[in-house]
Amino acid sequence: MAPALEAKQVVLPQEGETTVAPNNFLNSVVNDATHRSKVTVIGSGNWGSVAAKLIASNTLRLSSFHDEVRMWVYEETLRSGEQLTDVINRTNENVKYLPGIKLGKNVVADPDLESAVKDSNMLVFVTPHQFMEGICKRLVGKIREDSEAISLVKGMEIAVEKFSEATVGYRLNREVAERWVQLFYTHYFIVTAVQDVEGVELCGTLKNVVAIAAGFVDGLEMGNNTKAAIMRLGLREMKAFSKLLFPSVKDSTFFESCGVADLITTCLGGRNRKVAEAYARNGGKRSFDEVEAEMLQGQKLQGVSTASEVYEVLSHRGWLELFPLFSTVHEISTGLLPPSAIVEYSEKLPKSF
Numbered sequence: 511m512a513p514a515l516e517a518k519q520v521v522l523p524q525e526g527e528t529t530v531a532p533n534n535f536l537n538s539v540v541n542d543a544t545h546r547s548k549v550t551v552i553g554s555g556n557w558g559s560v561a562a563k564l565i566a567s568n569t570l571r572l573s574s575f576h577d578e579v580r581m582w583v584y585e586e587t588l589r590s591g592e593q594l595t596d597v598i599n600r601t602n603e604n605v606k607y608l609p610g611i612k613l614g615k616n617v618v619a620d621p622d623l624e625s626a627v628k629d630s631n632m633l634v635f636v637t638p639h640q641f642m643e644g645i646c647k648r649l650v651g652k653i654r655e656d657s658e659a660i661s662l663v664k665g666m667e668i669a670v671e672k673f674s675e676a677t678v679g680y681r682l683n684r685e686v687a688e689r690w691v692q693l694f695y696t697h698y699f700i701v702t703a704v705q706d707v708e709g710v711e712l713c714g715t716l717k718n719v720v721a722i723a724a725g726f727v728d729g730l731e732m733g734n735n736t737k738a739a740i741m742r743l744g745l746r747e748m749k750a751f752s753k754l755l756f757p758s759v760k761d762s763t764f765f766e767s768c769g770v771a772d773l774i775t776t777c778l779g780g781r782n783r784k785v786a787e788a789y790a791r792n793g794g795k796r797s798f799d800e801v802e803a804e805m806l807q808g809q810k811l812q813g814v815s816t817a818s819e820v821y822e823v824l825s826h827r828g829w830l831e832l833f834p835l836f837s838t839v840h841e842i843s844t845g846l847l848p849p850s851a852i853v854e855y856s857e858k859l860p861k862s863f
């Protein structure tokens with residue numbers, strides 16, 4: 511991917527420093543409409559819709575971007591009989607996944623994946639991870655050659671413009687990272703770039719497994735001390751697992767927004783936590799799928815399937831004993847162990863851990 515960059519003279523902050531979107535600078539640099547970046551958000555769930563809203567407020571403000579933001583919608587028929595896409599385009603609101611929040615008139619919902627991406631060079635992937643493979647396969651040969659893409663990291667309350675933050679992980683090209691930061695940054699959504707793609711990705715992914723464990727603790731009414739202990743041990747497993755898989759992962763990434771902050775917010779308030787709490791209150795008698803469908807009404811949990819994927823890696827590599835929290839979460843969520851096993855697992859902690 512070779513992005514055409516228009517903002518080469520941006521003075522980049524040091525790694526880990528917060529970047530303030532250089533509003534006036536960008537406006538003066540890019541005037542040529544043919545070189546403006548065009549953005550498509552691939553996904554329109556809860557976070558996908560928030561992302562589209564955030565981005566749309568910035569594309570209007572910054573002349574380096576086309577105003578219009580396309581949002582690919584996995585089409586569904588609402589109870590009213592209307593198509594979700596039609597309702598979004600008529601009301602400017604995702605009434606199913608982000609009700610009560612206007613997305614911005616420059617957000618255009620599109621149920622056709624190919625048409626949604628065809629003119630865009632900045633692709634924002636934000637669907638539940640279980641659908642990503644199928645979507646990527648459908649996109650082969652359909653996207654512009656100069657496309658850049660980002661897979662999103664976190665934040666829930668920003669749709670109502672409460673202060674929040676996020677981390678962009680990048681590999682080598684700081685300028686590309688900077689453009690993504692500009693696209694997302696607002697006064698209420700602080701975005702930081704760190705040179706650690708794997709670390710950022712794994713933080714966002716693995717913390718959902720810890721959030722399931724935190725939900726079990728809540729469901730069993732074990733209190734805050736136990737929950738804090740589970741979160742600390744979870745963070746330790748997140749770090750150990752990430753570094754075993756990718757030795758390049760940096761310790762400092764775990765202290766960024768994508769690390770400890772996202773872990774805390776998801777373990778205190780997220781959907782994984784909420785559904786796991788209900789599952790544990792039921793003593794694991796109803797399956798996660800059942801509880802999820804009932805409680806989330808179409809939104810999707812990531813923690814349970816992530817725990818299963820992590821378990822596969824651990825089994826394959828012979829690391830199960832090194833990661834008792836991760837493996838216990840999987841065993842509980844598949845009904846092999848009762849929810850109470852979440853605190854019993856600590857007896858299995860290896861001495862060196």
Ligand SMILES: NC(=O)C1=CN([C@@H]2O[C@H](COP(=O)(O)OP(=O)(O)OC[C@H]3O[C@@H](n4cnc5c(N)ncnc54)[C@H](O)[C@@H]3O)[C@@H](O)[C@H]2O)C=CC1
Nearest residue numbers: 554555556557558584636637638639641664665666809810
């Ligand atoms: N909600 C949040 O606070 C945050 C979510 N994320 C992550 O963003 C990703 C997307 O989450 P949300 O936007 O919250 O989604 P969501 O869970 O609110 O909604 C599920 C979405 O999946 C779509 N969908 C259902 N079946 C599908 C299929 N077969 N193919 C493609 N799409 C299908 C639905 O139409 C809907 O748009 C997840 O990986 C999540 O962990 C990341 C940060 C924050």
Ligand SMILES: O=C(CO)COP(=O)(O)O
Nearest residue numbers: 664665776780781782783
């Ligand atoms: O990944 C997420 C937030 O970072 C989603 O968390 P929940 O699905 O638990 O709300």
